Structure formats: structure tokens, C-alpha cells
Amino acid sequence: MPEGHILHRLADQLTTAFAGRRVAVSSPQGRFAAEALLLDGHTIDRARAVGKHLFVEFDDERVVHIHLGLIGRMTVEPPHPVVGQVRLRIATEAYVADLRGPQGCRLTGPAAEEAMIARLGPDPLDPQADPERAYDRLHRSHRPLAAVLLDQSVLAGVGNVYRAEVLFRQGLDPLLPADDLTPAQWSRLWADLVGLMAEGCRAGRIDTVRPEHTPEAMGRPPRVDDHGGEVYVYRRAGRPCLVCGTPVRRRELAGRNLYWCPTCQPER
DNA sequence: CGAGCATGGTGAC
DNA sequence: TCACCCTGCTCGA
Numbered sequence: 001m002p003e004g005h006i007l008h009r010l011a012d013q014l015t016t017a018f019a020g021r022r023v024a025v026s027s028p029q030g031r032f033a034a035e036a037l038l039l040d041g042h043t044i045d046r047a048r049a050v051g052k053h054l055f056v057e058f059d060d061e062r063v064v065h066i067h068l069g070l071i072g073r074m075t076v077e078p079p080h081p082v083v084g085q086v087r088l089r090i091a092t093e094a095y096v097a098d099l100r101g102p103q104g105c106r107l108t109g110p111a112a113e114e115a116m117i118a119r120l121g122p123d124p125l126d127p128q129a130d131p132e133r134a135y136d137r138l139h140r141s142h143r144p145l146a147a148v149l150l151d152q153s154v155l156a157g158v159g160n161v162y163r164a165e166v167l168f169r170q171g172l173d174p175l176l177p178a179d180d181l182t183p184a185q186w187s188r189l190w191a192d193l194v195g196l197m198a199e200g201c202r203a204g205r206i207d208t209v210r211p212e213h214t215p216e217a218m219g220r221p222p223r224v225d226d227h228g229g230e231v232y233v234y235r236r237a238g239r240p241c242l243v244c245g246t247p248v249r250r251r252e253l254a255g256r257n258l259y260w261c262p263t264c265q266p267e268r
Numbered sequence: 269c270g271a272g273c274a275t276g277g278t279g280a281c
Numbered sequence: 282t283c284a285c286c287c288t289g290c291t292c293g294a
Contacts, residue, residue, distance in 0.1 A: 002275065002276080003275055003276095006275085052276075052277090067276080067277075068276080069276045069277060069286080069287065070274060070275075070276040070277080070286090070287080070288095071274070071275095071276085071286095071287055071288045071289070072276090072287070072288080073288080073289090084288080084289085085287090085288070087287090100287085100288065100289090101286095101287045101288040101289080102287075103276065103277060103278085103286070103287065104277085104278095150276090152276095152277090159275045159276075160274090160275050160276085161275050162275085163275095206275080234275080235274095235275095254282090255282080255283085256276090257274090
């Protein structure tokens with residue numbers, strides 16, 4: 001689940017539910033119990049997301065830094081009993097936020113928060129973000145473009161799905177050396193990410209298929225992706241490209257699955 | 269019911 | 282480049 005759009009959505013949900021409110025904090029599973037005790041009964045200022053990092057800021061200079069990792073999840077819902085392994089629970093009479101399986105959940109402060117953010121590249125979901133900062137890094141790297149897009153110190157918030165999909169939509173070969181990307185290509189890629197991720201944040205899922213390429217528009221039977229959104233190539237290896245019908249390819253790159261259409265994203 | 273896998277990242281070598 | 286972490290889901294026996 002968690003690419004940048006999910007974390008920004010969570011930050012919004014947490015802020016709406018808890019900003020300015022005293023909250024009960026606990027760790028039913030126990031691994032955050034000592035920290036939870038320190039926070040219990042305190043007031044939350046706001047929650048903030050940068051890239052895939054989530055910061056829950058309390059009114060007394062305490063910050064909970066959360067990183068969901070690959071399998072972590074957080075939900076904000078009406079009150080309900082604890083089910084399964086809950087690392088962190090934040091609750092009022094009206095809302096309960098449950099954190100499960102995070103890669104990291106640490107109690108820190110504003111200085112550590114700023115230091116963490118300083119190590120991240122620009123985030124397409126941040127209206128103040130400066131895409132030039134990312135291009136400066138990107139166009140000096142010989143690594144494949146697909147590898148650089150996942151480097152959070154270059155670009156913050158993009159994960160495996162957005163990587164595959166934005167490269168497809170831009171017709172770019174994933175293995176293109178990053179330093180071959182022109183400023184105009186980067187500009188279009190960034191703008192596309194901004195639009196896709198904003199929509200993903202709003203919808204809570206990743207949809208990347210343009211209206212003219214939906215199965216309905218192409219005169220094909222409707223299909224269902226097994227991860228909640230409509231996409232061109234992510235996890236569609238061996239199935240026909242929605243645009244040209246060529247089987248979608250998959251390979252491993254730096255330990256992550258990479259998907260692309262060899263026809264729509266030709267080498268050059 | 270166990271194995272394998274996943275939209276991520278770290279630390280050791 | 283690899284082992285490993287964390288949880289929950291799916292798939293095959």
C-alpha cells in the first residue's frame with residue numbers, strides 16, 4: 001500500500017481527527033509501550049507527511065516518526081476494539097488510529113524531524129517542492145532512470161507503482177541512463193507525477209490509465225487489478241499492454257520488480 | 269496449514 | 282548484493 005500518496009492522505013486524516021485534541025496513546029502490541037506512556041493524555045498539533053515519512057507532532061516538542069515500510073499500515077476509523085498486532089494506537093472518543101507492522105515508529109523531536117526531511121529529495125505532493133533540485137542529482141547520475149526514481153534522496157514519495165506507471169506514461173525506457181534525460185523530459189515526468197500522486201492521495205488508490213485507454217474505450221472486456229487501482233504495467237507481466245498489446249515485461253532491478261512495455265517504452 | 273510474496277528500507281559485508 | 286525486519290494475504294498441498 002504505502003507510497004507517498006498514502007502517507008499524505010494519512011497525515012490529512014490524522015490532522016482532521018486529532019489536531020488540537022488531547023489523545024489517549026497506547027501500544028497494545030507492546031513494542032512502543034514506554035513511548036506511548038510518555039505521550040498519553042497529551043495534545044496533537046498536527047500530522048505531516050514528507051515523501052514516505054509521517055510525523056505526528058505533539059504540543060510539547062515531541063514527534064512520533066513513522067515509516068510504514070513495505071507492509072506497514074495505518075488506519076483512522078471510528079472507535080473499535082483492537083484486532084491483531086497494533087504497535088501504536090491514538091484515540092479520542094470519536095476516532096481511533098491504529099498502526100500495524102511499521103518499519104519504524106520512533107519518538108523524536110523537531111530537530112530530528114527536520115534532519116530527516118533534509119535528507120529527502122523534493123516531494124511531488126509538496127506544493128513548495130523544487131523539481132530542479134531533483135534534476136540536479138538525476139542528470140549527473142549514470143544509473144538507470146528507473147533506479148534513480150526510487151532513490152528517496154533524489155525524489156521523495158515515489159514507489160514501485162508510480163515509478164513503473166510514470167515511465168510508461170512518458171514513453172521512457174526504464175533503463176535509460178538518468179543523465180540522458182533532457183530537461184523537457186524531466187519537466188513532463190515531474191508534472192505527471194504531481195498529477196498522478198495528487199489524484200492518488202485524493203482517491204486512496206493508484207489509477208494511472210488515461211480515459212482513452214480504459215478497457216471500455218478500447219472495446220475490451222473490463223478487468224480488475226489485484227491491488228486496487230487501474231494501471232498500465234505494474235504487476236501485469238506477460239499480459240498484453242493496454243495500448244499496443246505487446247506482452248508487458250518484468251525484470252529485477254536492484255532487488256525490486258520492474259515492469260514495462262518494450263514497444264511503448266523503446267530503447268534509444 | 270505452510271510457503272511465498274508484497275507498493276520499503278537498513279545494516280553488514 | 283544480500284539477509285533481515287515487520288504483517289497479512291494468496292496460493293497450493
